[in-house]
Amino acid sequence: MSKVGIASYGITKFSMEDSKIESVLLESTKKLFDDTPNLSRKDIDAVLVSTNNNSKYLSAILSEMSGIEPKIAHSIESLCNSGTNSIVSAYSYIASGLADVVLVSGAERYDSTGQILEWDNSRGEFKHPIFWASIFTKAYKREFSITDEQLALVSAKNHKQSQHNPYALSKKVYSLKEIINSKKLTDDLRLLDCSRPCTGGASILLASEDSCKKFTDNPIWITGIGQKTMSAGFTKNMAFSSMESTQYAALSALKMSKHSVMDVNVAEVHDAFAVCEPMALESIGFTDKGKGMDMIKELHTTNNFKINPRGGLIGAGHPLGATGIAQTIEITQQLQSNAEKRQVENAKIGLVHNMSAAATSSTVLVLER
Amino acid sequence: MTFESELYKGNFTIAECDKCKKIVWPPSEFCNNCFNQVIWRKGACEGKIIEFSKKNNEYFCLIEIENHIKVIGKMTSGIPIEGNKIKIDKCGIRENNYFFEISLI
Ligand SMILES: [Zn+2]
Numbered sequence: 001m002s003k004v005g006i007a008s009y010g011i012t013k014f015s016m017e018d019s020k021i022e023s024v025l026l027e028s029t030k031k032l033f034d035d036t037p038n039l040s041r042k043d044i045d046a047v048l049v050s051t052n053n054n055s056k057y058l059s060a061i062l063s064e065m066s067g068i069e070p071k072i073a074h075s076i077e078s079l080c081n082s083g084t085n086s087i088v089s090a091y092s093y094i095a096s097g098l099a100d101v102v103l104v105s106g107a108e109r110y111d112s113t114g115q116i117l118e119w120d121n122s123r124g125e126f127k128h129p130i131f132w133a134s135i136f137t138k139a140y141k142r143e144f145s146i147t148d149e150q151l152a153l154v155s156a157k158n159h160k161q162s163q164h165n166p167y168a169l170s171k172k173v174y175s176l177k178e179i180i181n182s183k184k185l186t187d188d189l190r191l192l193d194c195s196r197p198c199t200g201g202a203s204i205l206l207a208s209e210d211s212c213k214k215f216t217d218n219p220i221w222i223t224g225i226g227q228k229t230m231s232a233g234f235t236k237n238m239a240f241s242s243m244e245s246t247q248y249a250a251l252s253a254l255k256m257s258k259h260s261v262m263d264v265n266v267a268e269v270h271d272a273f274a275v276c277e278p279m280a281l282e283s284i285g286f287t288d289k290g291k292g293m294d295m296i297k298e299l300h301t302t303n304n305f306k307i308n309p310r311g312g313l314i315g316a317g318h319p320l321g322a323t324g325i326a327q328t329i330e331i332t333q334q335l336q337s338n339a340e341k342r343q344v345e346n347a348k349i350g351l352v353h354n355m356s357a358a359a360t361s362s363t364v365l366v367l368e369r
Numbered sequence: 370m371t372f373e374s375e376l377y378k379g380n381f382t383i384a385e386c387d388k389c390k391k392i393v394w395p396p397s398e399f400c401n402n403c404f405n406q407v408i409w410r411k412g413a414c415e416g417k418i419i420e421f422s423k424k425n426n427e428y429f430c431l432i433e434i435e436n437h438i439k440v441i442g443k444m445t446s447g448i449p450i451e452g453n454k455i456k457i458d459k460c461g462i463r464e465n466n467y468f469f470e471i472s473l474i
Contacts, residue, residue, distance in 0.1 A: 118465075121395065121466070121467045122394070122395060122438075122439060122440045122441070122467075123440075123441050124429075124440055124441045124442055124443070124466065124467050124468050124469050125441075125443065125463075125466045125467075125468045126429050126441045127466065130424075131422075131424075131429060131441065134422035134424075134429075135420045135421075135422060135431050135441075137422075138420055138421065138422050139420050142420075142451070185424070186422045186423060186424045187422050187423040187424075188422045189422075233395060235431065235439035235440060235441070236439070240419075240420055240431070
């Protein structure tokens with residue numbers, strides 16, 4: 001099987017702008033082209049669009065607006081992990097030989113309908129994500145005797161890190177006290193514990209080994225992929241203090257890459273809400289069950305950017321369909337030593353964790369330079 | 370009869386597969402284990418609290434009914450504790466959402 005690499009990328013600033021979805025898609029695609037002098041429109045065999053937006057036929061629209069006439073063009077929707085799912089599809093097209101160069105573009109608007117899964121009637125009147133997040137938080141705090149004060153560290157760390165991310169929605173640093181005193185949404189969730197839906201776009205160019213070298217001297221290889229969907233409904237989760245789908249996805253991705261989790265130097269994990277970060281770290285295997293907050297505290301106090309260097313979803317903002325692609329771009333920059341003030345020293349192996357609908361589904365990627 | 374037509378009337382019905390002897394949840398016409406057509410029966414409407422939290426003055430609880438069905442319902446009186454036994458006092462559909470009102474037994 002041919003190696004598949006990341007040859008280039010483009011990203012927009014995450015904001016609360018009222019932009020058309022087509023404009024957001026085009027903006028990050030244009031940036032990708034601007035940064036890739038050897039890329040011709042004719043090189044692109046497939047255009048995949050990742051979004052939860054209700055507009056139709058967006059990959060054909062993006063292709064037309066970019067002057068690309070691809071063989072393969074379609075959209076991919078899987079709520080919050082649409083982005084990495086699109087990257088996996090692009091990988092598969094290249095690995096199978098159906099395509100050689102694939103453009104993946106993700107975009108979302110701040111008012112995306114992808115935030116609420118209408119189908120999930122088991123949630124009763126409590127369909128907004130803050131309700132599953134409150135149940136997760138309560139369960140995690142109870143099982144491992146964790147306090148709100150401890151959990152506030154996640155938001156403090158990620159906001160501190162997003163300051164150095166030029167594309168982040170938030171540029172503010174918050175004290176633990178400000179986080180704990182931020183607007184109380186439920187007994188177990190405060191406003192600053194949450195990532196914010198926003199407008200943003202991110203594009204990435206995937207190519208076969210030979211083609212990668214045409215576009216960059218510094219390709220990053222996708223060496224591990226793991227995906228698992230346990231259910232669609234939140235209440236079907238077996239546990240509410242760990243992420244079962246993430247555990248499966250991480251195991252298969254690491255196995256495919258022939259690495260252990262201890263080899264990973266830098267990772268983006270899906271901190272849709274503060275509690276998701278320790279849960280993800282434990283389910284991926286970075287630390288033992290219930291020890292996620294110890295690891296986060298250690299990273300925060302030593303100013304180590306290993307986890308969520310771009311500020312995660314909490315600091316960077318969460319434009320659903322673009323999130324998984326933006327996470328992958330961050331790890332690419334880290335492995336290329338291009339992450340400036342966010343740079344994790346000597347990062348060789350990186351991991352991306354992207355999940356949807358209360359961890360009912362997860363995707364994990366392993367990247368290497 | 371469908372699950373929703375009964376829920377509109379305030380009745381909680383349960384889909385069961387008589388081949389697998391399993392409850393099918395979310396409710397569906399066909400068993401998700403063998404695709405056999407399900408049988409509808411009246412639900413027991415009693416269960417226990419798995420987890421809960423509170424928004425404004427309202428407790429919302431993740432409850433489990435008949436050891437299988439988990440839904441989120443609203444507590445109408447009392448203070449929930451994990452593991453407490455509860456019953457569904459009222460259920461239905463309003464503004465396109467299912468709702469379950471529960472109280473302690
Ligand atoms: Zn059956």
